[in-house]
Amino acid sequence: MRILLIEDNEKLARIMATALREQGHALDRSSDGVDGLHLALSEPYDLLIVDLGLPELSGLEVLRRVRADGTRDVPILVVTARDSVEDRVRGLDSGADDYLVKPFAVAELLARVRALLRRGSGSADAVLKVGETELDPARRRVRHAGEPVELSPREFSLLEYFMRRPGVVLSRSMILEHVWDYRSEILSNVIDVHVRRIRKKLGDPAGERTILTRRGMGYCFGQEEP
Numbered sequence: 001m002r003i004l005l006i007e008d009n010e011k012l013a014r015i016m017a018t019a020l021r022e023q024g025h026a027l028d029r030s031s032d033g034v035d036g037l038h039l040a041l042s043e044p045y046d047l048l049i050v051d052l053g054l055p056e057l058s059g060l061e062v063l064r065r066v067r068a069d070g071t072r073d074v075p076i077l078v079v080t081a082r083d084s085v086e087d088r089v090r091g092l093d094s095g096a097d098d099y100l101v102k103p104f105a106v107a108e109l110l111a112r113v114r115a116l117l118r119r120g121s122g123s124a125d126a127v128l129k130v131g132e133t134e135l136d137p138a139r140r141r142v143r144h145a146g147e148p149v150e151l152s153p154r155e156f157s158l159l160e161y162f163m164r165r166p167g168v169v170l171s172r173s174m175i176l177e178h179v180w181d182y183r184s185e186i187l188s189n190v191i192d193v194h195v196r197r198i199r200k201k202l203g204d205p206a207g208e209r210t211i212l213t214r215r216g217m218g219y220c221f222g223q224e225e226p
């Protein structure tokens with residue numbers, strides 16, 4: 001999933017970014033409110049993580065403006081050093097979905113991110129199941145026809161993106177926007193290469209049962225809904 005992290009504490013941001021990238025997420029970083037807001041409104045993120053104490057524009061103001069935009073119902077996780085009830089209430093009133101108070105454990109960050117992404121995708125079920133393929137986002141495990149499948153973090157992320165939208169044709173640009181961050185070096189065939197590898201690992205090298213090719217349109221996990 002594609003995540004935007006707006007945090008001005010360089011050291012903390014680096015730790016958070018590393019942990020999230022290790023989970024296979026595409027992560028963009030911004031260190032001030034103005035730049036962060038601009039990115040939040042121009043790119044299709046699946047989750048925003050916003051520090052409240054930001055230079056240029058406060059995190060609360062970023063929250064308010066993202067929510068005021070109306071077209072953005074993206075989940076937002078607020079990170080703050082302040083732990084007063086008043087601050088929490090103000091953040092939640094401004095549109096935050098969840099709160100993380102510094103200092104926090106990386107495991108807690110990852111658990112909250114998982115919960116928010118799950119809510120955003122509308123699936124209450126933690127384990128995704130399409131056809132013979134099962135993907136467990138919390139345990140980072142994939143099984144196909146009952147057998148464990150080893151995927152790289154990026155392959156996992158791409159498969160998760162497909163499996164959250166079974167039967168939907170996804171264009172290459174949609175896939176790029178959600179699975180790769182803007183700093184990635186994107187080669188024109190990067191998606192095709194990853195799709196080929198995943199198919200092979202799922203025992204479907206021709207792409208007949210798992211990730212199907214829709215010529216001129218993109219890819220689709222499983223048959224389209226009629």
Ligand code: CA
Pocket residue numbers: 007008009051052053054
């Ligand atoms: Ca700060």
